[in-house]
Amino acid sequence: MSIHFINRLKSIMSERKITQSELSKRTGIRQSSISDWLNGRYEPKQDKIYLIAQALGVSPSWLLGYDETTSNQTEGYYVDPETAEFAEYLRTRPEARLLFSASRGISKEDMEKAVEYIELLKLKQNK
Structure with missing residues:
Protein backbone atom coordinates (compact mmCIF):
# COMPACT_ATOMS: atom_id res chain seq x y z
CA MET A 1 0.00 0.00 0.00
CA SER A 2 1.18 3.44 -0.76
CA ILE A 3 2.48 5.22 2.28
CA HIS A 4 0.88 8.35 0.80
CA PHE A 5 -2.59 6.82 1.12
CA ILE A 6 -2.01 5.69 4.70
CA ASN A 7 -0.52 9.02 5.78
CA ARG A 8 -3.16 11.10 4.06
CA LEU A 9 -6.02 8.98 5.36
CA LYS A 10 -4.70 9.21 8.92
CA SER A 11 -4.06 12.93 8.53
CA ILE A 12 -7.48 13.86 7.16
CA MET A 13 -9.27 11.65 9.70
CA SER A 14 -7.34 13.38 12.48
CA GLU A 15 -7.93 16.83 11.01
CA ARG A 16 -11.68 16.17 10.68
CA LYS A 17 -11.78 14.35 14.04
CA ILE A 18 -13.28 11.25 12.44
CA THR A 19 -12.73 7.85 14.02
CA GLN A 20 -12.51 4.57 12.16
CA SER A 21 -15.95 3.76 13.53
CA GLU A 22 -17.40 7.04 12.20
CA LEU A 23 -15.76 6.53 8.82
CA SER A 24 -17.22 3.05 8.72
CA LYS A 25 -20.71 4.44 9.37
CA ARG A 26 -20.31 7.14 6.71
CA THR A 27 -19.05 4.76 4.03
CA GLY A 28 -20.64 1.42 4.84
CA ILE A 29 -17.16 -0.11 4.86
CA ARG A 30 -16.34 -2.50 7.70
CA GLN A 31 -14.25 -0.92 10.43
CA SER A 32 -11.86 -3.89 10.30
CA SER A 33 -11.16 -3.15 6.62
CA ILE A 34 -10.37 0.47 7.42
CA SER A 35 -8.05 -0.68 10.19
CA ASP A 36 -6.32 -3.11 7.83
CA TRP A 37 -5.73 -0.33 5.30
CA LEU A 38 -4.43 2.08 7.94
CA ASN A 39 -2.01 -0.57 9.14
CA GLY A 40 -0.83 -1.41 5.62
CA ARG A 41 -2.13 -5.00 5.67
CA TYR A 42 -4.31 -4.67 2.58
CA GLU A 43 -5.00 -2.17 -0.19
CA PRO A 44 -8.47 -0.74 -0.74
CA LYS A 45 -10.06 -1.12 -4.15
CA GLN A 46 -10.87 1.96 -6.19
CA ASP A 47 -14.57 1.97 -5.29
CA LYS A 48 -13.69 1.99 -1.59
CA ILE A 49 -11.17 4.80 -2.07
CA TYR A 50 -13.91 6.79 -3.76
CA LEU A 51 -16.35 6.19 -0.87
CA ILE A 52 -13.73 7.23 1.67
CA ALA A 53 -12.84 10.36 -0.29
CA GLN A 54 -16.48 11.35 -0.55
CA ALA A 55 -17.07 10.77 3.16
CA LEU A 56 -14.03 12.89 4.04
CA GLY A 57 -14.67 15.61 1.48
CA VAL A 58 -11.42 15.12 -0.43
CA SER A 59 -10.56 14.01 -3.93
CA PRO A 60 -9.65 10.36 -4.48
CA SER A 61 -6.47 11.45 -6.27
CA TRP A 62 -5.39 13.58 -3.29
CA LEU A 63 -6.06 10.65 -0.98
CA LEU A 64 -3.75 8.51 -3.12
CA GLY A 65 -1.01 11.13 -3.02
CA TYR A 66 -1.38 12.62 -6.51
CA ASP A 67 -2.63 16.16 -5.82
CA GLU A 68 -1.36 18.98 -3.68
CA THR A 69 -4.79 20.08 -2.42
CA THR A 70 -7.64 18.21 -0.78
CA SER A 71 -10.27 19.70 -3.10
CA ASN A 72 -12.80 17.33 -4.62
CA GLN A 73 -14.11 19.90 -7.08
CA THR A 74 -13.50 19.92 -10.84
CA GLU A 75 -13.35 23.74 -10.98
CA GLY A 76 -10.04 24.81 -12.47
CA TYR A 77 -9.09 21.22 -13.27
CA TYR A 78 -10.07 21.30 -16.94
CA VAL A 79 -8.76 23.98 -19.29
CA ASP A 80 -11.84 24.03 -21.54
Missing part, protein backbone atom coordinates in the same frame (compact mmCIF):
# COMPACT_ATOMS: atom_id res chain seq x y z
CA PRO A 81 -14.98 25.33 -19.74
CA GLU A 82 -17.29 23.10 -21.80
CA THR A 83 -15.25 20.05 -20.84
CA ALA A 84 -15.28 21.15 -17.20
CA GLU A 85 -19.07 21.46 -17.29
CA PHE A 86 -19.48 18.01 -18.80
CA ALA A 87 -17.00 16.56 -16.30
CA GLU A 88 -19.08 18.03 -13.46
CA TYR A 89 -22.18 16.41 -14.96
CA LEU A 90 -20.34 13.08 -15.03
CA ARG A 91 -19.01 13.58 -11.50
CA THR A 92 -22.58 13.71 -10.22
CA ARG A 93 -23.51 10.44 -11.97
CA PRO A 94 -22.63 7.54 -9.65
CA GLU A 95 -21.79 5.15 -12.49
CA ALA A 96 -19.38 7.61 -14.12
CA ARG A 97 -17.64 9.29 -11.18
CA LEU A 98 -14.60 7.04 -10.95
CA LEU A 99 -14.22 6.78 -14.68
CA PHE A 100 -13.47 10.47 -15.09
CA SER A 101 -11.97 11.41 -11.74
CA ALA A 102 -8.50 11.79 -13.24
CA SER A 103 -9.06 12.39 -16.96
CA ARG A 104 -7.69 15.93 -17.23
CA GLY A 105 -6.39 15.68 -20.79
CA ILE A 106 -9.47 14.15 -22.38
CA SER A 107 -11.81 16.23 -24.57
CA LYS A 108 -15.53 16.61 -24.01
CA GLU A 109 -16.18 14.67 -27.22
CA ASP A 110 -14.02 11.78 -26.04
CA MET A 111 -15.81 11.79 -22.67
CA GLU A 112 -19.17 11.65 -24.46
CA LYS A 113 -17.97 8.75 -26.62
CA ALA A 114 -16.77 6.88 -23.53
CA VAL A 115 -20.11 7.36 -21.79
CA GLU A 116 -22.00 6.24 -24.90
CA TYR A 117 -19.81 3.16 -25.12
CA ILE A 118 -20.36 2.29 -21.46
CA GLU A 119 -24.11 2.71 -21.83
CA LEU A 120 -24.02 0.47 -24.91
CA LEU A 121 -22.13 -2.17 -22.93
CA LYS A 122 -24.68 -1.98 -20.14
CA LEU A 123 -27.54 -2.45 -22.62
CA LYS A 124 -25.73 -5.41 -24.20
CA GLN A 125 -25.22 -7.03 -20.79
CA ASN A 126 -28.90 -6.61 -19.84
CA LYS A 127 -30.13 -8.50 -22.95
Whole structure:
Protein backbone atom coordinates (compact mmCIF):
# COMPACT_ATOMS: atom_id res chain seq x y z
CA MET A 1 0.00 0.00 0.00
CA SER A 2 1.18 3.44 -0.76
CA ILE A 3 2.48 5.22 2.28
CA HIS A 4 0.88 8.35 0.80
CA PHE A 5 -2.59 6.82 1.12
CA ILE A 6 -2.01 5.69 4.70
CA ASN A 7 -0.52 9.02 5.78
CA ARG A 8 -3.16 11.10 4.06
CA LEU A 9 -6.02 8.98 5.36
CA LYS A 10 -4.70 9.21 8.92
CA SER A 11 -4.06 12.93 8.53
CA ILE A 12 -7.48 13.86 7.16
CA MET A 13 -9.27 11.65 9.70
CA SER A 14 -7.34 13.38 12.48
CA GLU A 15 -7.93 16.83 11.01
CA ARG A 16 -11.68 16.17 10.68
CA LYS A 17 -11.78 14.35 14.04
CA ILE A 18 -13.28 11.25 12.44
CA THR A 19 -12.73 7.85 14.02
CA GLN A 20 -12.51 4.57 12.16
CA SER A 21 -15.95 3.76 13.53
CA GLU A 22 -17.40 7.04 12.20
CA LEU A 23 -15.76 6.53 8.82
CA SER A 24 -17.22 3.05 8.72
CA LYS A 25 -20.71 4.44 9.37
CA ARG A 26 -20.31 7.14 6.71
CA THR A 27 -19.05 4.76 4.03
CA GLY A 28 -20.64 1.42 4.84
CA ILE A 29 -17.16 -0.11 4.86
CA ARG A 30 -16.34 -2.50 7.70
CA GLN A 31 -14.25 -0.92 10.43
CA SER A 32 -11.86 -3.89 10.30
CA SER A 33 -11.16 -3.15 6.62
CA ILE A 34 -10.37 0.47 7.42
CA SER A 35 -8.05 -0.68 10.19
CA ASP A 36 -6.32 -3.11 7.83
CA TRP A 37 -5.73 -0.33 5.30
CA LEU A 38 -4.43 2.08 7.94
CA ASN A 39 -2.01 -0.57 9.14
CA GLY A 40 -0.83 -1.41 5.62
CA ARG A 41 -2.13 -5.00 5.67
CA TYR A 42 -4.31 -4.67 2.58
CA GLU A 43 -5.00 -2.17 -0.19
CA PRO A 44 -8.47 -0.74 -0.74
CA LYS A 45 -10.06 -1.12 -4.15
CA GLN A 46 -10.87 1.96 -6.19
CA ASP A 47 -14.57 1.97 -5.29
CA LYS A 48 -13.69 1.99 -1.59
CA ILE A 49 -11.17 4.80 -2.07
CA TYR A 50 -13.91 6.79 -3.76
CA LEU A 51 -16.35 6.19 -0.87
CA ILE A 52 -13.73 7.23 1.67
CA ALA A 53 -12.84 10.36 -0.29
CA GLN A 54 -16.48 11.35 -0.55
CA ALA A 55 -17.07 10.77 3.16
CA LEU A 56 -14.03 12.89 4.04
CA GLY A 57 -14.67 15.61 1.48
CA VAL A 58 -11.42 15.12 -0.43
CA SER A 59 -10.56 14.01 -3.93
CA PRO A 60 -9.65 10.36 -4.48
CA SER A 61 -6.47 11.45 -6.27
CA TRP A 62 -5.39 13.58 -3.29
CA LEU A 63 -6.06 10.65 -0.98
CA LEU A 64 -3.75 8.51 -3.12
CA GLY A 65 -1.01 11.13 -3.02
CA TYR A 66 -1.38 12.62 -6.51
CA ASP A 67 -2.63 16.16 -5.82
CA GLU A 68 -1.36 18.98 -3.68
CA THR A 69 -4.79 20.08 -2.42
CA THR A 70 -7.64 18.21 -0.78
CA SER A 71 -10.27 19.70 -3.10
CA ASN A 72 -12.80 17.33 -4.62
CA GLN A 73 -14.11 19.90 -7.08
CA THR A 74 -13.50 19.92 -10.84
CA GLU A 75 -13.35 23.74 -10.98
CA GLY A 76 -10.04 24.81 -12.47
CA TYR A 77 -9.09 21.22 -13.27
CA TYR A 78 -10.07 21.30 -16.94
CA VAL A 79 -8.76 23.98 -19.29
CA ASP A 80 -11.84 24.03 -21.54
CA PRO A 81 -14.98 25.33 -19.74
CA GLU A 82 -17.29 23.10 -21.80
CA THR A 83 -15.25 20.05 -20.84
CA ALA A 84 -15.28 21.15 -17.20
CA GLU A 85 -19.07 21.46 -17.29
CA PHE A 86 -19.48 18.01 -18.80
CA ALA A 87 -17.00 16.56 -16.30
CA GLU A 88 -19.08 18.03 -13.46
CA TYR A 89 -22.18 16.41 -14.96
CA LEU A 90 -20.34 13.08 -15.03
CA ARG A 91 -19.01 13.58 -11.50
CA THR A 92 -22.58 13.71 -10.22
CA ARG A 93 -23.51 10.44 -11.97
CA PRO A 94 -22.63 7.54 -9.65
CA GLU A 95 -21.79 5.15 -12.49
CA ALA A 96 -19.38 7.61 -14.12
CA ARG A 97 -17.64 9.29 -11.18
CA LEU A 98 -14.60 7.04 -10.95
CA LEU A 99 -14.22 6.78 -14.68
CA PHE A 100 -13.47 10.47 -15.09
CA SER A 101 -11.97 11.41 -11.74
CA ALA A 102 -8.50 11.79 -13.24
CA SER A 103 -9.06 12.39 -16.96
CA ARG A 104 -7.69 15.93 -17.23
CA GLY A 105 -6.39 15.68 -20.79
CA ILE A 106 -9.47 14.15 -22.38
CA SER A 107 -11.81 16.23 -24.57
CA LYS A 108 -15.53 16.61 -24.01
CA GLU A 109 -16.18 14.67 -27.22
CA ASP A 110 -14.02 11.78 -26.04
CA MET A 111 -15.81 11.79 -22.67
CA GLU A 112 -19.17 11.65 -24.46
CA LYS A 113 -17.97 8.75 -26.62
CA ALA A 114 -16.77 6.88 -23.53
CA VAL A 115 -20.11 7.36 -21.79
CA GLU A 116 -22.00 6.24 -24.90
CA TYR A 117 -19.81 3.16 -25.12
CA ILE A 118 -20.36 2.29 -21.46
CA GLU A 119 -24.11 2.71 -21.83
CA LEU A 120 -24.02 0.47 -24.91
CA LEU A 121 -22.13 -2.17 -22.93
CA LYS A 122 -24.68 -1.98 -20.14
CA LEU A 123 -27.54 -2.45 -22.62
CA LYS A 124 -25.73 -5.41 -24.20
CA GLN A 125 -25.22 -7.03 -20.79
CA ASN A 126 -28.90 -6.61 -19.84
CA LYS A 127 -30.13 -8.50 -22.95
